[in-house]
Amino acid sequence: MIEIKNAVKRFDGFAALDGATLTVPKSSVYGLVGPNGAGKSTLLRCLNGVYKADSGTIAIEGEPVWEHPAVKARVNSIPDDWYYFLQSSTQDMMKLYRGIYPKFSMERYKKLGEAFPIDPKKPIRHLSKGMQKQAAFWLTMSCMPEYLMLDEPVDGLDPVMRRQVWSLVLDDVAERGTTVLVSSHNLRELEDVCDHVGILDHGKVLLERSLAQLQDNMVKLQVVFPDGMTEVPPEIPALHASKLGRIHTLIMRMNAQKATELLAQYNPLLVDAVPLTLEEIFIYELGGADYAVKDIVL
Amino acid sequence: MQSKTSSSKGLFSPALLRNDLSRFWPLWTLYLLAWLLAMPAVQLLELFGHNRQWMDPADLYMNALREISGMASDGALIMSVIFGCLFAMALFSYLTNARAVGFAHALPARREGLFLTHYICGAAVFFTVHAGTALLTMAVWAAAGMREIWLIGVWFLSATGQMLFFYSFAVFCAMFAGQMLAIPVFYGVFNGLVYGLTYLIQSLCEMLFYGWGYSNIPMPVVWLTPVAKLSTVFWDLWTYDELGNWNGADWGQIQSGLGVVGVYALAGVALTAAALLVYSRRRSESTGDTVAIGWARPIFRYGVGVCAALSVGQLLYTILRDAFDGDTSAPGLGACMVAVGLVGYFAAEMLLQKSFRVLRRSWKGGAALTVILVLLCAAFSTDLLGIEKYVPAVDAVQSLNFGINGENYISGTITDPETIGRFLMLHQEVVEEKPENNWNSDNSTYAGLRLNYILKSGKELSRYYDFTYKSGEEQEQGSVLFQMAALMSDPVIRRADLSAQFLNDVDRLTAAEITLYPSQTDGKNETLNFDADTAQTLLDALEKDIDAGHLGVDAFDAEAWSANTYTNSLTFYYRIKTDPAFPQRDDSASFDLEFSKNDTFLLTALEYAGVDTGLLTTYEQMNTSDGVALNGKAYEYAQTEGRISGGIESAEYEDPAADTSIAIIGGADGPTEIYVASQTSSADTQEP
Numbered sequence: 001m002i003e004i005k006n007a008v009k010r011f012d013g014f015a016a017l018d019g020a021t022l023t024v025p026k027s028s029v030y031g032l033v034g035p036n037g038a039g040k041s042t043l044l045r046c047l048n049g050v051y052k053a054d055s056g057t058i059a060i061e062g063e064p065v066w067e068h069p070a071v072k073a074r075v076n077s078i079p080d081d082w083y084y085f086l087q088s089s090t091q092d093m094m095k096l097y098r099g100i101y102p103k104f105s106m107e108r109y110k111k112l113g114e115a116f117p118i119d120p121k122k123p124i125r126h127l128s129k130g131m132q133k134q135a136a137f138w139l140t141m142s143c144m145p146e147y148l149m150l151d152e153p154v155d156g157l158d159p160v161m162r163r164q165v166w167s168l169v170l171d172d173v174a175e176r177g178t179t180v181l182v183s184s185h186n187l188r189e190l191e192d193v194c195d196h197v198g199i200l201d202h203g204k205v206l207l208e209r210s211l212a213q214l215q216d217n218m219v220k221l222q223v224v225f226p227d228g229m230t231e232v233p234p235e236i237p238a239l240h241a242s243k244l245g246r247i248h249t250l251i252m253r254m255n256a257q258k259a260t261e262l263l264a265q266y267n268p269l270l271v272d273a274v275p276l277t278l279e280e281i282f283i284y285e286l287g288g289a290d291y292a293v294k295d296i297v298l
Numbered sequence: 299m300q301s302k303t304s305s306s307k308g309l310f311s312p313a314l315l316r317n318d319l320s321r322f323w324p325l326w327t328l329y330l331l332a333w334l335l336a337m338p339a340v341q342l343l344e345l346f347g348h349n350r351q352w353m354d355p356a357d358l359y360m361n362a363l364r365e366i367s368g369m370a371s372d373g374a375l376i377m378s379v380i381f382g383c384l385f386a387m388a389l390f391s392y393l394t395n396a397r398a399v400g401f402a403h404a405l406p407a408r409r410e411g412l413f414l415t416h417y418i419c420g421a422a423v424f425f426t427v428h429a430g431t432a433l434l435t436m437a438v439w440a441a442a443g444m445r446e447i448w449l450i451g452v453w454f455l456s457a458t459g460q461m462l463f464f465y466s467f468a469v470f471c472a473m474f475a476g477q478m479l480a481i482p483v484f485y486g487v488f489n490g491l492v493y494g495l496t497y498l499i500q501s502l503c504e505m506l507f508y509g510w511g512y513s514n515i516p517m518p519v520v521w522l523t524p525v526a527k528l529s530t531v532f533w534d535l536w537t538y539d540e541l542g543n544w545n546g547a548d549w550g551q552i553q554s555g556l557g558v559v560g561v562y563a564l565a566g567v568a569l570t571a572a573a574l575l576v577y578s579r580r581r582s583e584s585t586g587d588t589v590a591i592g593w594a595r596p597i598f599r600y601g602v603g604v605c606a607a608l609s610v611g612q613l614l615y616t617i618l619r620d621a622f623d624g625d626t627s628a629p630g631l632g633a634c635m636v637a638v639g640l641v642g643y644f645a646a647e648m649l650l651q652k653s654f655r656v657l658r659r660s661w662k663g664g665a666a667l668t669v670i671l672v673l674l675c676a677a678f679s680t681d682l683l684g685i686e687k688y689v690p691a692v693d694a695v696q697s698l699n700f701g702i703n704g705e706n707y708i709s710g711t712i713t714d715p716e717t718i719g720r721f722l723m724l725h726q727e728v729v730e731e732k733p734e735n736n737w738n739s740d741n742s743t744y745a746g747l748r749l750n751y752i753l754k755s756g757k758e759l760s761r762y763y764d765f766t767y768k769s770g771e772e773q774e775q776g777s778v779l780f781q782m783a784a785l786m787s788d789p790v791i792r793r794a795d796l797s798a799q800f801l802n803d804v805d806r807l808t809a810a811e812i813t814l815y816p817s818q819t820d821g822k823n824e825t826l827n828f829d830a831d832t833a834q835t836l837l838d839a840l841e842k843d844i845d846a847g848h849l850g851v852d853a854f855d856a857e858a859w860s861a862n863t864y865t866n867s868l869t870f871y872y873r874i875k876t877d878p879a880f881p882q883r884d885d886s887a888s889f890d891l892e893f894s895k896n897d898t899f900l901l902t903a904l905e906y907a908g909v910d911t912g913l914l915t916t917y918e919q920m921n922t923s924d925g926v927a928l929n930g931k932a933y934e935y936a937q938t939e940g941r942i943s944g945g946i947e948s949a950e951y952e953d954p955a956a957d958t959s960i961a962i963i964g965g966a967d968g969p970t971e972i973y974v975a976s977q978t979s980s981a982d983t984q985e986p
Binding site: 011045048049050051052067069070071072073075077079081082083085087088092095096098099100101102 | 312
């Protein structure tokens, strides 16, 4: 289990993490989402032991990560800007990973070679961005990580390779109990793979729940009110309301049954509850945190 | 779970070491090749190449020894300075790249483990290269029958010790650098910083303190400038006999040299520990900053400002002062220093902030620097610490090296307290009166006083005063010039001067000679030579004149000096005392004595020796129209020495009849035969 409690990390006075608290359950796939500059990459770097938090706790299975080689040996990460030595090939990097990570599996490395169509002797700098990402997965998954930190993991991969990569990751979660923390803006994809989601904004975790809880906690309703009632009554706690013809679309922070009961007192002609996508949840949650699409006239 | 490091604490990673070795192999190979070429390859070519066909085996042998000695001193120093920095740049360059730092610091190893692994890699490489080079060179020497194999061991210790220091120093600098280029810049600056600052502060003192004289660079400053110190430790590893023949190793020099290298090697170890400490506290996010350590940033900011003020500020002021032909002005100097200091400060701030817009954020620091520089200049110009007026107590002085400049210059070293006390009184008088250098006055004549005290505390105090005076001032009782004139003819001081110039070196006199300028009648130069006994008689007479206070009485009276001082110099030839430190230097020397009509004992002795003193020519005579008829060579000599003024075309004074040349055939004991030849006589030989 990954535990982050009240983590604060400042850069020249600016708090990239401002009391962030989150918990990633063992063997889960945790999606970390948030707007640009929310502190996702900083949080991942703190979890990797690259940055030292100014205060708070960052621990894996109760052990602090900072300067703790035994803990870090169980953690692998693929940052957005994955690093390789300029003149190195995948094979050269493999030798380094093999020497450093205690669980590195040559057998797995060879097997994964079939999944990733990369010449292991070719310098990595000569590979395309997507192939470099494949090389990163190849090497990282060969380390048999117990904890996997991914920052925009499939960025640059083609659709087939995306499926391939997610398949590998989810197999690891299912078979070996790997815990995955993934940060991405591709919410549609996260929705497919994550079982937990945390939303980070301004260095704080706004909310974190299982995806099911999250979807159960917010509902989108399409409502047609009786004749003479053209506006949504102000006492209805809608996060967002829009109207197309006579159909009102309301987003409400409650489950579908409760929302339907609330609207029933107005005798609506039609009430239809529709589940929200993760992207909609993200948008409407952050809309409440003063982060929304603004109508700008150019 | 254990990481694949040497311990669970992750203090060393063999995989990272292997990675370093394979990644930077071109640099390691370059270093190896450089030493292989400089040591075994050169020795192989020298000892077994074509030199063997024509060179004397002894010369070949000595060449080989000298080359390896050179490699132990200058060679090792140059290689260490360059490659020490390159090694550190290669191994710790990842600290200047954000992605690389993210990668390295996410690895399952402690910061200490990363540091030690990279550091050990560099150290292992140079140690292995040195060991391999030494073994190969030994093999070549053994094959050539060289006996001084130990010298290669000296090279090994010297090269390894120096490399250890410079490599560690560069690593230490790398810990503060967030950008690649900052590593060699910090390394270069820190290598010469102490020496440079000392020089700049001395320069400032010279401008602002009346009489400030450059002292020798203090020993701690030399030690803190490793290149300066290490360049002198293996000056010469060999001893020589009295004839200058090679006589084996100078073990004292070798031991002291290796001792110095050992001290620097230990300093290298200490710097490594300091670098490790800095690294363990270095924040990964500081990558890309010019200065990566937070507490070092104000030091950098203000340091650049102060250094710019001291260097470019002083330079700017000197240029402006010279351009406007003005005198030194503390406010002017202060203004230049503040202006340039602020430029340096804000430039440093721009580097730190990586922005040109720094004025609003850092103006307070600029104001603080301005205050510091103004206070510094004010303190200097008002002599807040009493440096300018400081005159040591006689009890505190161990020795004094003096120089007095009047119509002629004398210098020497004295240790007796009474004479030192007289100089101290003069020193006190000078700092109170502050005589100035003012060439605008009429009849100005130049005088100078140099004082270098060695204090009993081991410190050195140097002062130099130069000023001008009007004729007759030397007669004013109690005046600075009066005291200087009294010292100029003082027997103790004249003897100290003669000792410094001549007597201290004399083993025995071998001959003397004097050249008389042509008489009006025959127009020939005449050189008279004296044997060793006569030379000794002349020297004894000179010493009587010294004791009688005859020398230097006209030193501050230009007219009397010109009327009394002869242009003819008396030359003493002598063998010098053998100095064990310089066994191969020429063992004979000569000394030209300028004398005057006041030196009555010497003139009498010259007459006894057969010199017609009536033929001696004073500078005043030389300046008269009669002087035109004198030999051109003598005239030119006198003119070169600045004793006579005015230009005379050579045709005016050349006497065809006096077209004479002098040839001296001499040896170690002075001239044995002197030929004076003219157009009319083929040769005129004189026995000394």
